[in-house]
Amino acid sequence: MKVLIVDDEQLARDRLVRMLSDMPGYEVVGQAGNGMQAVEKCELTQPDVVLLDIRMPGMDGLEAARHMAGMEQPPAVVFCTAYEEHAIEAFKVQAVGYLLKPVRRDDLIDVLGSATRTNRAQMAALARDEGSQRSHISARTRKGIELVPIDEVRFFQADQKYVTMRHPGGELLIDETLQELETEFGGRFIRVHRNALVATKYIEGLERNEEGQYEIRLRDVPGGIDISRRHVSMVRRYIQKL
Amino acid sequence: MGEAVAAAPSDQTRPTRFVIPDLCNAPALSIVVLVGQLLVLVLLFAGGPLTWEGLALKSLYVQWVVLTSAGALCGTRRWLAQMGLARGALIAFVMITMLTLAVSLGADRVVAGTMSYRSVPVDWTAIAKQFGIACIIAGMVLRYFYVQQQLREQEQSELQARIQALQSRIRPHFLFNSMNIIASLIAVDPDTAESVVEDLSELFRASLNDAGSQVLLTEELELCERYVRIEQLRLGDRLRLSWDIGEYPDGLKIPLLTLQPLLENAIYHGIQPLPDGGTIALTLRFDRNSVHVRITNPLPPSEYRNQTQGNKMAVNNIRSRLNVLYSNAAELTAEAEGAVFVTTLRYPYREFEDSVKEASRA
Numbered sequence: 001m002k003v004l005i006v007d008d009e010q011l012a013r014d015r016l017v018r019m020l021s022d023m024p025g026y027e028v029v030g031q032a033g034n035g036m037q038a039v040e041k042c043e044l045t046q047p048d049v050v051l052l053d054i055r056m057p058g059m060d061g062l063e064a065a066r067h068m069a070g071m072e073q074p075p076a077v078v079f080c081t082a083y084e085e086h087a088i089e090a091f092k093v094q095a096v097g098y099l100l101k102p103v104r105r106d107d108l109i110d111v112l113g114s115a116t117r118t119n120r121a122q123m124a125a126l127a128r129d130e131g132s133q134r135s136h137i138s139a140r141t142r143k144g145i146e147l148v149p150i151d152e153v154r155f156f157q158a159d160q161k162y163v164t165m166r167h168p169g170g171e172l173l174i175d176e177t178l179q180e181l182e183t184e185f186g187g188r189f190i191r192v193h194r195n196a197l198v199a200t201k202y203i204e205g206l207e208r209n210e211e212g213q214y215e216i217r218l219r220d221v222p223g224g225i226d227i228s229r230r231h232v233s234m235v236r237r238y239i240q241k242l
Numbered sequence: 243m244g245e246a247v248a249a250a251p252s253d254q255t256r257p258t259r260f261v262i263p264d265l266c267n268a269p270a271l272s273i274v275v276l277v278g279q280l281l282v283l284v285l286l287f288a289g290g291p292l293t294w295e296g297l298a299l300k301s302l303y304v305q306w307v308v309l310t311s312a313g314a315l316c317g318t319r320r321w322l323a324q325m326g327l328a329r330g331a332l333i334a335f336v337m338i339t340m341l342t343l344a345v346s347l348g349a350d351r352v353v354a355g356t357m358s359y360r361s362v363p364v365d366w367t368a369i370a371k372q373f374g375i376a377c378i379i380a381g382m383v384l385r386y387f388y389v390q391q392q393l394r395e396q397e398q399s400e401l402q403a404r405i406q407a408l409q410s411r412i413r414p415h416f417l418f419n420s421m422n423i424i425a426s427l428i429a430v431d432p433d434t435a436e437s438v439v440e441d442l443s444e445l446f447r448a449s450l451n452d453a454g455s456q457v458l459l460t461e462e463l464e465l466c467e468r469y470v471r472i473e474q475l476r477l478g479d480r481l482r483l484s485w486d487i488g489e490y491p492d493g494l495k496i497p498l499l500t501l502q503p504l505l506e507n508a509i510y511h512g513i514q515p516l517p518d519g520g521t522i523a524l525t526l527r528f529d530r531n532s533v534h535v536r537i538t539n540p541l542p543p544s545e546y547r548n549q550t551q552g553n554k555m556a557v558n559n560i561r562s563r564l565n566v567l568y569s570n571a572a573e574l575t576a577e578a579e580g581a582v583f584v585t586t587l588r589y590p591y592r593e594f595e596d597s598v599k600e601a602s603r604a
Contacts, residue, residue, distance in 0.1 A: 009419075009476050015426035034517050055415075057480075058517040082418035101418055102425035 001112065002029045004047035006038040006064070007080065008056040012101065016051055019108055026112065035059025036136075036147065039067045042075060043144045049076040049115045051099070054084055059135050062087075066123040067138040070175065071145055076115035090129040094122045124180070133184055137165060139172035146172060150188070154218050155198040155225060156181055168220060192216050192235050193228040206239055260323035261388050262334055266316040278308035281379070299353075306345045307376065311338045331388070335380050342376035343369070405566055412449050413506065416472075423475050438475065441468035448499055456495040459526075459533070463487065466502050466524075473509055480519025481509065490528035494591065497567055503556045504537050504585050512539025512583055528591070535587040541578050557585070564589060 003026055007013045013031050020026045029045040032038040034056045042050060050068065054061040065077045078097040081087060091098045096118055097111045127134070136147040154166045162173045163181075178197055182189065189197040202219040206227070209215055214232050215224025227235055265271060282300045290296055314337050315322075322330040346369045354362035420442050427435035448465055474481050501524075508522050520540035527534045557576045564572040564587075572589035 009422075010478055011423055011426040011475060014430070015422070018429065055514075057515050057519075082422060083414040102422040 001026050001049060002045065002047040003027065003112075004030045004032065004038070004041055004045060004050045004075070006032045006035075006041075006050060006056070006061065007053040008033050009053075012053070012080075016103065016108075019103070019105060023109065023112075035061060035064035035067075038064045039138070039145060039147060042068050043071065046073060047075050049078060049112060051078050051080055054079055054081045054087060060132070062123075062127055062132060063134045063136070065118065066120070066127060066134065067136065067145060067147065069118055069120045069123045070138050070140060072140065074117050074119070077118045078111050078115050086129070087126075090126050093129075094118075094126055096122060096126065127184075137174060137176075139165065139174045141172065148172065150185065151201075153199055154202050154221050155196060156189070157197075157225070158195040166221065190235065190238060192231050193226055194230075196225050198225060200238070200242075203239060203242070206236060260319060261327055261331055261384070261391050262315055262319060262322065263387060264316070264319065265312045266319075271312060274308055274312045275305065278304050281308075285375075303345065303349050306349075307338075307342045310341045310345065311380075314338075314341060331384050335377075335384060338380040339373065339376050342380075343373055346372045401566065405563065412446065413510075416506070419476055420472055423472065427475075434475070438472055441472055444468050445472075445502070448502075451498055455498050457498045458492075459490060459494045459496045460492075462496045462498065462501050463526075465499070466505055469502050469505060470509075477509075477513060477519060480516070481513050482519065482521040484521055484523040486523070486525045488525075488527045490526070490533070494528065494533065496533070496589070497563060500560055500564075500587070501535065501537075503560060504535075504587065507556045508537050508539035508583070508585065512542065515542040516540060530591075532588055532590050537585045537587075538582045541581055541583045560587075 003020060005013050005016050005020075005028055007016070010033075013033075017028050017031070020028055029047050030041040032041045036059050038050065038052065038061075039059075050065075052061040052065055056064075061079060065079070068074055068077060076097070078099055079087070079091060080099045080101055080103065082101045088098060090096075097115045099107055099111055134150060136149055137153060139146050139148065148165065148167045148169070152167045154168075156174075156178060157164045157166070158178050163176055163178060165172045165174050178191075178195070182191060182197055185197075188200060190200050190203075192198050198216060198218055202221070204217045204219050206214060206216055207224065209224065214227040214229075214235075216227055216235065217224050263270060265274060279301065282297065282304045285300055285304070286292065286297055315334060318333075318337070322334055324330075325333060347364070350364055350369060351357055356362055420438060424435050424438050424442075427438065445465060445468060470481075470483060474483075505522065505524070513519050513522065523536075523538045525534075525536040554576070557574065561574045564574060568589055572587075574585070574587050576583070576585045578584075
């Protein structure tokens with residue numbers, strides 16, 4: 001069984017490596033010190049199970065697990081925590097494996113034996129419980145998982161089947177609904193149309209095109225994004241407040 | 243008033259908490275004399291001719307009663323305190339009224355101008371009146387002392403409760419992380435593991451110590467070093483420190499666990515969320531009448547910040563504690579200044595603080 005160890009503390013990683021080296025049938029295929037690295041290493045090494053610390057600088061464990069759950073072959077995830085009362089409650093509810101630090105040998109054996117793959121719904125529910133926002137949005141591309149900082153996203157737009165995410169590097173298709181995104185990033189994005197969420201920090205202005213259709217202009221985005229009649233007054237009020 | 247404050251810690255035998263205050267000192271005695279003189283005026287206005295002679299005679303009489311009573315209470319206070327509240331107060335009452343009776347009988351002879359009871363008989367009506375007044379006033383005074391003592395005790399217990407509630411606690415996260423460090427080190431580096439156990443024990447001992455107590459600044463700084471040593475093991479080179487401790491007098495004190503929680507806060511909010519870490523700077527300066535401490539940490543971008551509530555809890559907690567100890571003379575501020583977060587602490591250099599410690603120990 002291939003194991004990826006993720007913790008921002010070297011000493012904590014060392015200990016897990018040492019414990020696993022005594023256990024037959026397990027192979028440590030990689031280590032990572034934060035969530036971003038973890039997602040990258042996870043793609044690279046395709047582990048069966050990830051031992052994932054929750055509290056890490058940059059991207060935390062909960063978010064990394066969400067991105068991992070979106071992979072083609074998502075690993076089983078076991079969260080490690082020193083003391084996180086709320087999270088532990090949520091893990092129980094979502095039936096997600098977890099270990100308490102300092103990790104006991106017996107617990108490690110048990111949890112690795114029973115670790116199962118987590119799915120997106122479980123991970124999203126966990127994040128909701130924690131009230132945390134992701135720092136990145138992940139998209140599955142041919143190259144693998146691509147992570148885009150939420151700060152750089154200009155807008156999300158839905159067509160019949162997919163949601164498109166626009167960022168400086170281009171456009172990516174993501175597997176989430178506008179409704180979910182709006183709930184999670186309420187303050188940062190505003191709904192301008194049934195099919196569009198735009199980043200408030202990139203709004204430049206509101207204008208009317210030749211056909212009389214209201215459009216919103218965003219920084220670094222050529223052309224405007226349609227505002228539906230239903231949303232015009234709300235968007236206008238929002239812009240006036242800026 | 244305020245014996246608990248005045249009591250020197252070495253003088254354990256002196257009863258400090260008895261219903262009758264300690265009258266064996268000049269300030270207390272002058273208040274007794276003043277109150278006695280006010281009583282004279284009351285008696286003078288209430289009846290008899292308003293003459294200088296009347297004032298002088300009544301003053302002489304009342305001050306005799308008041309001063310002999312004060313002397314008697316001063317001398318027997320320790321003994322009375324051992325009697326318990328009810329018996330002690332009763333004996334004090336009897337003492338005061340008997341002294342009044344004796345002084346009245348003496349005064350009666352002075353006024354009569356002769357020791358011969360046959361030529362001028364004792365004015366028993368006057369003496370009975372004086373005795374009555376003495377009983378009423380002694381009762382009122384004892385009652386006043388009792389109420390005042392109750393009030394003081396209540397204030398002290400409230401103060402103690404407040405300080406205890408504000409006692410600095412070790413964050414559970416820190417405890418379990420430290421335990422994890424020890425577990426990690428024990429097999430590969432037992433010596434370091436041992437020193438972590440020692441450092442952790444000292445920190446725990448300090449957090450269990452008397453809330454509101456003062457320690458030498460040197461000791462608090464040592465605690466900070468122990469704390470930082472543990473965090474350094476955990477965070478490695480992500481945690482960089484720059485300490486600048488100026489000169490300060492050897493006896494300089496600080497409320498226990500004031501700097502350590504501020505450092506902990508700086509690391510928790512300023513270093514931990516940053517993948518590459520940063521520098522914590524601690525500057526300490528002492529001038530003739532106050533101590534200035536400044537702690538800075540990097541301000542992580544909003545998306546990296548710890549989302550946990552209660553960011554300000556530690557700071558508010560310390561601020562309240564300082565308030566209890568120094569009223570408004572100490573100041574703690576915490577605010578962002580550009581890319582860094584700055585916490586400043588200023589507190590006065592004084593040697594009065596033992597009072598609170600005494601109060602909380604009593």
